[in-house]
Amino acid sequence: DGGITQSPKYLFRKEGQNVTLSCEQNLNHDAMYWYRQDPGQGLRLIYYSQIVNDFQKGDIAEGYSVSREKKESFPLTVTSAQKNPTAFYLCASSPAGVTDTQYFGPGTRLTVL
């Protein structure tokens, strides 16, 4: 089955800890994205990558970091510098270009204790 997987589904973290969220896709899509969603809010773009070994900051990149070493993988690290990390994190991918249709993974719900 082709698709986007994210793990873990739920994640709990203590303040001051870094945590890495996994995103993998087997759709052979070029572009991948990370979004954050807060209750009652739309999606806000954190980082995106159009090709391997290249990525750009989105609208709310502070306190986050990413890597794109393989086409199918785009992990997101939430660092201790992120002031309000509790949120629903969504990974997406699209076939080519940043304005192509984006398909979403199931999401990771991060809670900072």
Added chain:
Amino acid sequence: QKEVEQNSGPLSVPEGAIASLNCTYSDRGSQSFFWYRQYSGKSPELIMFIYSNGDKEDGRFTAQLNKASQYVSLLIRDSQPSDSATYLCAVSRRYNQGGKLIFGQGTELSVKP
């Protein structure tokens, strides 16, 4: 002014009625428009995309685009309780302005049996 605006609702319609969801956008150069459905606690799933002025139909769903007035709408005919969800409108920025999708905050739809 937000780049993409939606009425947050909730919009309540009786089963079998037509639900009309609206979205306005500020960038006149936007070229791609998307509607996603998001059930509570789940990730967004693509319903439709539209690029050209006019109507695009897919089953019970019709997307309408009016670039002159800068709005895009989604009509759901014969609404079912299973259509109850939050509907997200997404608009692409022009590529030379860092083209990527901008999401509205979503409209909550409730279909009453």
